[in-house]
Amino acid sequence: MISIIKTRKHSDSGESAAPRRRFLKTAVTGAALAGAMLFGAGQAQAATTWKIQSVWDAGTVGYTLFEEWCNSIKEKSNGELIFKPYPAKAVAADNNALFDAVRNGVLQGMNPFTLYWSGKIPASVFLTSYPAGPDQPAQWDTMFYSLGLLEKTREIYKKYGLFYVGPIQHDANIIHSKKPVNSLDDLKGMKIRLPGGMVAEVFQQFGVSSVSLPGSDIFPALEKGTIDAADFVGPAVNYELGFSQVTKYILFGPPGVMSIYQPVDLMDLTVNLRAWNALDPKLQQLVEDELRIYSQKHYLTIQKRNVEAMEKFKADGNTVTRLSQEDLQKFRRAAIPIWYEWANKDEDAKAVFQLELDYMMNDLVGYVSKEDLEAAKKEM
Template identity: 30%
Template sequence: MKSVLTGAAGAALLATTALAEPVTLRVQTHYATEHPTGQMLAQWSDDVSVMSGGDITVEMFYSSSVVATTETFDAAINGIVDCDATGGAYQTGKNPAFQFVGDIMGGYDTPWQQYSWLYYGGGYDAAQELYNAQNMQLIGWSIYGQESLSSSKPIAGFEDLKGWKFRSPPGMETEIFEKLGASPIVMDFTEIFTALETGIIDGADASGLYNNVGLGLYDIVKHATYPGFHSMPSDHLACNLDVWNGLTDQQRRIIDTAWQKVSFQIALSNELNNAQAAAELTEQGVTLYDWSSEDRAEFRKAAQAAWDDWGTRSPEAGKILESHKVYLRQLGLIE
């Protein structure tokens, strides 16, 4: 009887496995292979392959080698690649609501609070409607933590922002800092080093402290905010909806589970790397400014004015913003 049951179970397992056709997913990221996040994405690719018993192969395209970073989302929609591993903030031209899944600016203090909104605060369903309308499926986020402002001048509080010229990404950030008296200049990421070196800008919003060290920014400037407070962007994994729906439940579950592993490890490793970088920079004479809770609250108030404006720019933006606000109130971060 035991051998009969074992044989029946084995046959059922084989029958189930046979239903899953091997699949290759083509995924583009803007990170380079040697970047810490790029290395972790390679581990994610390997996890998916091993967990699926070779049933899923992830073909990674690093450093936006297929299309430009901002075009990755469209490339996935149009079948040039299958999945986009960049970030939603690049798609505000499609719908302003993507700002609130890319970088809410001045909202959450830690990656864990923001992850909590996505998975338990109603964020996933609210965001999924936005992605599905573009024939895309949001799988999940990766959040490496708060970004640091780097500067050739002290940047200890609001007074230091007056007339401060800095590299800013496009979008809501420029509006917030302009109202605070700063002079944001939108420029490509690759132009930051030269612009700082030549004095075109006083500082830059580039990345987190550890990543900024890798970029060589503190070879030029000797001031930075840490821990950061103004920006905590979320990268995403988003796949063509038809491709996603064509996978089996087992394949989808494997991809999602492996993504949650890598996304949380990115946040954990970045926390350690930032702490080590802060210690080393302090020894090297770089001054780090930890803004007070009062100053952080004031920045969040300034950011909220920009949130409310962006929330009027599309019904989806208003819906996702309201979801954030409800959760931020529960966390005591806004009134």
């Protein structure tokens, strides 16, 4: 027995041992190489790239913020998801083309103002601020994230092959005027650049002649005096557009309310439904969570710029005028019949509006009373 054991020991340390070591070394090296290749291949397969076009022009604060957010997604997803941002008109030439490009998968996502789709999706007129509706950003977040508005919106967008990821808080729209407006009565006879649809319809109730102009035409129209006043976005952007040079007054609502007609102009992130459904659930959750963070950052950055811009307007000799709380209530009563006209365009619009009306009538908010509705019915 002893000799047999010695013989086997000698044999293991001799000629047969070397090939075995070479075999094991080769096997380990090969396995490591194969593992690295598989790991690399796994990364390549997991990486998903989405092309997303914003309605912000390149170089604006809005696009800079959006671009930074998109670029952050790669790191936050550990390289599994990449957002490639594009400014306005880079892929889709206009808003109609943008809507279709996302539906058809030419783009995987878009960053529009939600109101743009009121002609295609009537309910969208109630998915952002409307005349004398909810006028605080927190109220919109409450409706979307606590009262079912997000789920209802997604249900509506699904019919169009789209997935509504969530709202993005932007700003209020304000009016710059050549003459002071201290009450709704002062609006009578004025020619004002306004967005169409519901906003123009309500202002017309107060004797305003509304004019539709693209943003690039507002400054020359004010300069030439072909319009008396103009609505556009918030103070930061409007100052950069030179409005302080061609107007003297800025119209706000009561203290704490910048605008009574478009107080919370929401944007959103909407993506192709097939692209969303193909995304891993953990990445879907990441996008939803990061969008809510981005919404806050976007809003707060714009507000900081607004504070700075108001000092510049003041230095240029511009004066703020305000409508009263009584004017706001009068404006709301004029708007209510028009709310119903838009709500009756289809069942989805009606459902969204009812959700918001219930919230506005809740004592926590108290914007609308039964008496307001009774008075509106008499005018309808």
